[in-house]
Amino acid sequence: MDDEKLKQRENEPQKPPVQYASPTKRLWAWVGVVYMVILVLFSTYSTAFGHALTGTAGLLLSPALIGLGGTAILRYRQGIGRGGLAACILISGGAFALAVYHLVQGIPVLLSQL
Numbered sequence: 001m002d003d004e005k006l007k008q009r010e011n012e013p014q015k016p017p018v019q020y021a022s023p024t025k026r027l028w029a030w031v032g033v034v035y036m037v038i039l040v041l042f043s044t045y046s047t048a049f050g051h052a053l054t055g056t057a058g059l060l061l062s063p064a065l066i067g068l069g070g071t072a073i074l075r076y077r078q079g080i081g082r083g084g085l086a087a088c089i090l091i092s093g094g095a096f097a098l099a100v101y102h103l104v105q106g107i108p109v110l111l112s113q114l
Contacts, residue, residue, distance in 0.1 A: 027067060031063050054109075061102050066099050073092050
């Protein structure tokens with residue numbers, strides 16, 4: 001009985017090994033989830049109250065900037081980023097600083113409309 005099962009398993013086609021997503025793909029998937037939540041909240045608000053929120057461009061730019069900074073760090077850590085440590089610090093620091101700036105500017109505008 002065991003010999004028959006072993007022969008059947010040997011004749012079955014082999015499944016390819018599981019390939020997980022790279023850290024960069026995971027990061028951008030989370031950025032996509034954040035955008036999905038933001039858009040659902042904004043569209044729900046505009047449907048419920050009959051007008052769209054204005055001045056939200058900075059809030060919508062922040063997740064992409066955070067993703068850009070995170071990608072620069074991940075590419076440097078993987079050894080595929082160009083420019084070395086200086087470029088990583090410059091790109092990620094600039095992206096994070098711009099994201100914080102847009103959040104600081106956008107949140108009071110958003111709260112004033114609620």
